[in-house]
Structures are given as structure tokens and as C-alpha cells.
Amino acid sequence: MSVDEDPGPPSTVPPLRVAVVGAGPAGIYAAEALTRQQEVPVAVDLIDRLPTPFGLVRHGIAPDHPKMRAIRDTLHRALDHPRVRFVGNVEIGRDLSCAELHGAVDAVVYTYGAALDRQLAIPGEELPGSLAATELVAWYTGHPDADRPKVEAALAGARSVVVIGVGNVALDVARVLARTPEELEPTDMPQHVLDALAAAPVRSVTVLGRRGPAHATFTTQELRELDELAGATVLVDPADLELDPAAQERADADRVVHRNLAVLHEWAGHALEAGRTPVRLRFYSRPVRVLGTDRVTGIEVERTVVDEDGRASGTGEVEVLPADLVVRSVGYRGSGLPELPLDERRGVVPNEGGRVLRDGRPAPGEYVAGWIKRGPTGVVGTNKHDARETIAVLLEDVAAGVVRPGRGGVDDLVSELRARGADPVLLSDWRAIDAAEVALGATRGRARTTLHEWDALLAAVREAAARAG
Incomplete structure (x- = not known):
């Protein structure tokens, strides 16, 4: 589309x-x-399948978290660097194979x-009215691949929603569904999302954790925000907060x-007040099966106990919770790219300190960083240290002659x-855009409304190009 981006001024030394x-x-x-290090000149092409940058900052952090989403202003500074070129709307495996990309440049990270969800592997999980958190989050953040009809x-x-999981994404989902239309109106959600949430008849939200509160993975900031909702009240059973010695040791x-x-x-x-939506946090509750014929009508849960090693097991005490919508938020897993190895069990690319491993050996010039390297752990800032670790080993390979500037076979x-x-x-x-x-x-x-369709995103580019002549 536009051609005005330049990876940087010419140099007698070929950039990496x-x-x-x-x-x-x-x-x-x-x-x-890469651009901050002084050891070797670089030119970086930052490739993404979407026509927009920022990944989960744009399509993962809930829109009612404007301060957290503002981190993209910080990330934008890296995109403005003269040695960095954003190259969106390009899919590896469709527009270029991994091998072709690797042959075109000196190194690939x-x-x-x-982005894939993990399943519960219980009966009824595929009923209409049962969603993965990834599907709901993609929809309310305006991801162009979201399944809007579903x-x-x-x-x-x-009316009754059950969210399975006790991480930050589960709390995001519970919070968004329990908010009033007035609270969501100022966000950058697409208008159809605001309209659907305003029309949704949600009257109760229950968040289930199969282990106790000492094993929940949410952060305190995310947790506290549940108690700031204009029309909801958070309810917790005091019995769930009685810790055994192992859990108390963990808490200490x-x-x-x-x-x-x-x-x-x-x-x-x-205590629940009339007219307010209850948001119940229930621990020691394991989903057994999702109930319903044509769509979800409830969920069967079993009371659990947790041993000193943190493993949950069922007690045989079962109850049915009414539910019209069940959202599973039990983790993410990585997917493979054609020609790129993948550890299917862990959902990561096999690697050693960021070096991609092929048949157990480092593949020269191939690296990983972020969740596809270590799995879906940490917060946004965790990726900074992780990326620096990977770039450090890449530079070690340059110094050792394993990766050589000028090796790539494509001029641009x-x-x-x-x-x-x-x-x-x-x-x-x-x-x-x-x-x-x-x-x-x-x-x-x-301040903004997210464009959520591929056609609308690319039309914004075409219209700007037409205005520019």
C-alpha cells in the first residue's frame, strides 16, 4: 500500500x-x-497477520481497562524507530513460508x-451457549476474526453465567458481563458489542475455581476491580477461605x-442487595459436565479437596448450577506454523533460551520470544525481559559467526x-486505521471505536491513500 517507510539510511556495513x-x-x-543494542547495525521487519499492531494489548486486554490498554502508546515508540518497519496483513504460511522467510533475511524471531484456548474435555462442552474465553474476548475487543453470530x-x-477459571482473563470476562451499559459506553468497543451487552439479560455471574483461593492466579489489582462495579456485588463463601496448613504456608x-x-x-x-447483580467467587468446584439439549441450561459441578501438592480431586459431592452461558477460561496454548516445530503438549516451539530447536539442536538464525517461547505466563511487561534474553542469544550467534549480516537472499x-x-x-x-x-x-x-471487520480496516487504508493521491 504506502511506500514511504524506509528501513533506514544506506550504510557501507550491511545491516543485520x-x-x-x-x-x-x-x-x-x-x-x-535490537535497535537499542550498539554491537551491529540492524533493520527489522515486524510482521503481523493482522493489519494492526499490538497483539493482545489491542485484542486481549479488556476495553474497560483504558490505563492498561494505554501501554500501546509506549509500544508505538518502537514502531516509530527508523530501523523498524511494521509489515501487517502478511501471513506466514500463506504469503511466505517459514523457509522462504528464513531465506530472505538473516534471522527470524x-x-x-x-492464541488457542484449552478445553475442559467434559460432556456438553460443545453445546450452543458454551464459549471459550478466547471467543468472547476476541468479540468484545473487535478482533476481525471473531465469530460474531456465535x-x-x-x-x-x-441470564445466569458461569465462568470457569480463576485467572485474570476469567475476571475480565466476569467484570465485562456484569458491568452496566453506562460503564461500558466510554470504551472503544465496537458499537454492535455495546448494543449486544446492553441487551443481554445477565442477572448473575459465578466464577468457578477447582482449587482453593491460595491457588488462584489472578492479580490483586484485577481482583479489586470486581468490587468497583456500579451494579454488582461480589459474594464469597467464608468457608472457602478456611485454609489447610499447606495452603496457609503458600499464602504466607x-x-x-x-x-x-x-x-x-x-x-x-x-450480602446481596436488591437490584444488583451477584458476582459469586466459588472455589473447590470442578465442572463435571455441561447440561442441555439444544443449548446450555446448567452445569454440574463437583466439590473438590486439594492435597499438599496442590492437586485437586473430587469428593463425590455434586450439585447443578443453573447456567445459560458457560465460558471456559482455563488457559491458552500455542499453535504451529507450517515447517516450524511445535511441542504439542506444552503448546510452545521447542527452544533453548530462545534458540529454536530442530531435532534437538539449535536451528541457526531461528529464535522465539514471548508466549510461543515460554507458554502463556506472566503479564505484558514479562515479555520485555523475555525478548531481551532472546535477542542476547541472537547477538551471541552473530558474534560467533553462526548468523551473518548480508546472508538474506532478498533485497527488500x-x-x-x-x-x-x-x-x-x-x-x-x-x-x-x-x-x-x-x-x-x-x-x-x-476517544475511539474499534474497527472490527477486515474490509473496514483495509478500506480505511485505501481511503487514506486515495485522499493522498
Whole structure:
């Protein structure tokens, strides 16, 4: 599309040409680490399947978290570096194979994350009205691949919602579903999302954890935000907060767990007020099966006990919770790319300190960072250290002669992609999308409204190009 991006001024020393696959936080931090080092000149192509950067910051962090989503302003500085070129709307495996990409540049860093959901593997999980958190999150953040009909059909009859999981994503889902329309109106959610959430008949939300509160993985900040909802009350059973010696030891040793328990104890005295939506946090509850014929009508859960090693087992005590919508939030896993190895059990690319392993040996010039390297752990900032670790080993390989600047066989990756019929979106094109979202938001008094369809995103680029002549 636009051709004004330049990877940098010419130099008598060939730059190290690196392709980073994935323009989320891990990829952007990798690009930043490459441009900040002084050992070797670099030119970085930051490739993403979407025409927009920022990955899970744009399509993972809940839109009612504007301060957390503002981290993209910080990430944008790396995109503005003259030695970094954003190359969106390019899919590895469709527009270029891994082997072709590796042959075109000197090194490749894969940072495309772990976007697939993990399943519960229980009967009824595939019934209409049963969703993965990844599906719901993609929908309310305006991801262009979101399955809008499936999610909106599930929401349409959802009075009682059960969310399975006790991590930050589960709390995000519970919080968004329990918010009032007035609370969500200022966010950058697409208008159809706001309309569907306002029309959804949600009257109760229950969050289930199969182990006790000492084993929950949410952060204290996310937890506290549940108690700030305008029309909801958080309810906790005091009996769930009675810890056995092993759980108490865990709480004493971990400051986050200790703070979380303090918050939960504050809420144990809450009573439901008329007209408010109850958000119940239930621990020691394992889903056994999802009930229903044509769609979800309930979920069967079994009471659990947790041993000193943190393993949960069933007690045989079973009850049925009414549910019109069940959302599983039990983790993410990575997927493979054609020609790239994948550890199917862990959902990561096999690697050693960031070096991709093929048949147990480091593959020269191939690296990973972020979730596809270590699994879906940590917060956004965790990716900065992770990316720096990977770039450090890449530079070690350059110093050792394993990776050589000038080895790549393509003069310019964007020109090669265009010659193949691809339509890469560059940084000025992304700015056109950004401006279109801001303008759309202004029509309703918001700072921004997310464009959620592929056609709309690419139309914003074409319209900007037409105006520029």
C-alpha cells in the first residue's frame, strides 16, 4: 500500500536484517532490543497477520481497562524507530513460508503468541451457549476474526453465567458481563458489542475455581476491580477461605496470594442487595459436565479437596448450577506454523533460551520470544525481559559467526511480498486505521471505536491513500 517507510539510511556495513513474526508486545520488545543494542547495525521487519499492531494489548486486554490498554502508546515508540518497519496483513504460511522467510533475511524471531484456548474435555462442552474465553474476548475487543453470530447468539439468552477459571482473563470476562451499559459506553468497543451487552439479560455471574483461593492466579489489582462495579456485588463463601496448613504456608510465602486472601476476606461479609447483580467467587468446584439439549441450561459441578501438592480431586459431592452461558477460561496454548516445530503438549516451539530447536539442536538464525517461547505466563511487561534474553542469544550467534549480516537472499522483503501478490500494510497505513477509529469514536463522543471487520480496516487504508493521491 504506502511506500514511504524506509528501513533506514544506506550504510557501507550491511545491516543485520531480522524478521520478527508477531507485532504484539513480545515482538515489539524484541524489535526495541535490537535497535537499542550498539554491537551491529540492524533493520527489522515486524510482521503481523493482522493489519494492526499490538497483539493482545489491542485484542486481549479488556476495553474497560483504558490505563492498561494505554501501554500501546509506549509500544508505538518502537514502531516509530527508523530501523523498524511494521509489515501487517502478511501471513506466514500463506504469503511466505517459514523457509522462504528464513531465506530472505538473516534471522527470524517468532513472537506470534499462544492464541488457542484449552478445553475442559467434559460432556456438553460443545453445546450452543458454551464459549471459550478466547471467543468472547476476541468479540468484545473487535478482533476481525471473531465469530460474531456465535457469541451474540450465546449472549442473547444469558441470564445466569458461569465462568470457569480463576485467572485474570476469567475476571475480565466476569467484570465485562456484569458491568452496566453506562460503564461500558466510554470504551472503544465496537458499537454492535455495546448494543449486544446492553441487551443481554445477565442477572448473575459465578466464577468457578477447582482449587482453593491460595491457588488462584489472578492479580490483586484485577481482583479489586470486581468490587468497583456500579451494579454488582461480589459474594464469597467464608468457608472457602478456611485454609489447610499447606495452603496457609503458600499464602504466607507469596505476597500476591496473601493480598488476594485479604481482599476475599473483606468480601466474605457482603450480602446481596436488591437490584444488583451477584458476582459469586466459588472455589473447590470442578465442572463435571455441561447440561442441555439444544443449548446450555446448567452445569454440574463437583466439590473438590486439594492435597499438599496442590492437586485437586473430587469428593463425590455434586450439585447443578443453573447456567445459560458457560465460558471456559482455563488457559491458552500455542499453535504451529507450517515447517516450524511445535511441542504439542506444552503448546510452545521447542527452544533453548530462545534458540529454536530442530531435532534437538539449535536451528541457526531461528529464535522465539514471548508466549510461543515460554507458554502463556506472566503479564505484558514479562515479555520485555523475555525478548531481551532472546535477542542476547541472537547477538551471541552473530558474534560467533553462526548468523551473518548480508546472508538474506532478498533485497527488500516488502517488494518481494508485493511481487507475490500480497498487500502489506505499513506504518502509515496503520496510522490511517488509527485515525479512522478515532474519527468513528468522535461521532459518539468517545476517544475511539474499534474497527472490527477486515474490509473496514483495509478500506480505511485505501481511503487514506486515495485522499493522498
